[in-house]
Amino acid sequence: MKIALKDISHSVADQPILANINVTVGSGECLLITGRSGSGKSVLFNIICDITRPQQGHVLIDGVQIATMTALQYARFRRDLGVIFQVSALISNLTLEENLLLPLNRHHSRLSSDEKRQKVWEICQQFGLTQYLDKRTDRLSSGLASLAGLARALIMEPKALIWDAPMAQVDRAWCQHELELLKHLKEKGTTLVLCSNRQELITRLADHQVHLGFVDELTLGSEHAAQAQKCQ
Numbered sequence: 421m422k423i424a425l426k427d428i429s430h431s432v433a434d435q436p437i438l439a440n441i442n443v444t445v446g447s448g449e450c451l452l453i454t455g456r457s458g459s460g461k462s463v464l465f466n467i468i469c470d471i472t473r474p475q476q477g478h479v480l481i482d483g484v485q486i487a488t489m490t491a492l493q494y495a496r497f498r499r500d501l502g503v504i505f506q507v508s509a510l511i512s513n514l515t516l517e518e519n520l521l522l523p524l525n526r527h528h529s530r531l532s533s534d535e536k537r538q539k540v541w542e543i544c545q546q547f548g549l550t551q552y553l554d555k556r557t558d559r560l561s562s563g564l565a566s567l568a569g570l571a572r573a574l575i576m577e578p579k580a581l582i583w584d585a586p587m588a589q590v591d592r593a594w595c596q597h598e599l600e601l602l603k604h605l606k607e608k609g610t611t612l613v614l615c616s617n618r619q620e621l622i623t624r625l626a627d628h629q630v631h632l633g634f635v636d637e638l639t640l641g642s643e644h645a646a647q648a649q650k651c652q
């Protein structure tokens with residue numbers, strides 16, 4: 421999936437946060453969005469996921485503006501984009517299995533119940549979550565909830581994965597595991613968009629970087645400014 425941000429500018433509560441962001445990331449590439457706390461990473465994340473529409477500019481998916489997509493194109497975009505939020509977006513009063521079945525029921529309605537449950541089982545095996553399948557997700561520890569969020573995003577085998585704060589809330593061993601997983605997804609051709617300042621991601625995965633900052637850091641434009649660059 422090719423994701424292009426064209427001339428994106430956006431204010432929150434009359435405060436300019438994003439100014440003229442232009443960057444394109446293609447299949448098998450990784451775009452890293454960096455910047456210190458409050459610089460607008462989550463605002464941009466929400467724009468790419470189409471939770472927020474930008475006040476200026478466009479997001480194009482495989483050359484088509486999200487804002488002008490047909491219902492079918494939009495449904496495909498939602499199906500093919502895996503999203504992992506900074507804070508777990510699992511439905512707390514459902515079990516882990518019920519949470520993982522939700523995207524399959526929505527986007528793979530042609531699969532039989534047994535096939536869907538098999539997919540859920542396989543992804544849980546991959547993440548060591550099978551023993552929690554019957555547990556309500558508000559009873560999971562934050563580390564397990566973050567794994568469950570990852571499983572829910574990947575169960576759809578997305579063409580693109582957008583992840584706010586990978587390698588956060590997990591121990592060192594799991595950080596390494598997440599890094600390897602991201603590398604593997606990239607090699608498979610998945611488009612990655614990651615919001616993070618982790619140096620390991622910058623040096624090992626990023627093909628493109630958008631650094632969101634303030635004038636004192638960048639001496640560009642207004643209070644908030646962005647620099648997009650291609651990584652070597």
Ligand SMILES: Nc1ncnc2c1ncn2[C@@H]1O[C@H](COP(=O)(O)OP(=O)(O)OP(=O)(O)O)[C@@H](O)[C@H]1O
Pocket residue numbers: 432433437455456457458459460461462463464
């Ligand atoms: N709903 C909102 N109402 C008012 N201000 C907001 C809202 N959402 C974000 N902001 C402001 O927009 C700016 C950017 O916020 P954002 O959450 O995108 O930063 P961030 O780079 O993701 O920070 P962090 O790394 O701490 O998660 C901040 O100044 C924040 O206070």
